[in-house]
Amino acid sequence: MILIQLCYASSRKKNRELLSDLKDILMTSTKFNRLNDIFGILYYAHDYFFECLQGERDVVEKRFQTLKKDNRLDEVVLLSKKEISKLSFNSWSMKYFHMNEKIDMFFKLNNYNGFQPTKLSFVDCDTFVDLLIDIEEIKFENKSFGLLANEKRYQSISKRVGYKRRGYKKGIIL
Ligand SMILES: Cc1cc2nc3c(=O)[nH]c(=O)nc-3n(C[C@H](O)[C@H](O)[C@H](O)COP(=O)(O)O)c2cc1C
DSSP: OOEEEEEEEEEEOSSSOHHHHHHHHHHHHHHHHHHTTOEEEEEEETTEEEEEEEEEHHHHHHHHHHHHTOTTEEEEEEEEEEEESSOSOSSEEEEEOSOOHHHHHHHHHTTOSSSOGGGOOHHHHHHHHHHHHHHHHHHHTTOOOOOOHHHHHTHHHHHHHOSTTGGGOOOOOO
């Protein structure tokens, strides 16, 4: 089995009902991703989505083709796609947030003109993913939703990942 990590960003179509879109995305994605062993994180801020997906290559690539046609998204930009030897996440989570200081700083320090995930370079994209995981880990300490079935199943994988207990950290937070 070939595992990949795929990250993309997109601006959202304006004049749509944001909260109902987010709820709908959360529902479809959680269901599909769980059934198909896709893991990742989705962030939304300032009219932009950023998603990092990990899973079996064909499944992730096929889902990305569907995503590209999603009428809630404007311009979908593929930022990075690479083979990985193991998973770094063990569930899919979604977060809707207003600007976080650390993220703000990340975009400033890397000379982006504000929060513009569609412009992230391949290298910065990886660093950004690590930053998001770090931020989420901090929040998760206060907001544990317990282990989901899939998380239990993948504990052994996440143990091997070994980066700051990230394998235990994912909950679904909206
Ligand atoms: C920002 C964004 C992120 C999404 N992420 C996922 C995802 O991770 N997994 C997924 O199955 N669908 C995701 N979707 C939904 C898909 O684009 C698509 O609507 C859905 O997969 C269609 O499912 P269906 O073909 O089963 O009806 C996302 C949609 C948006 C707008």
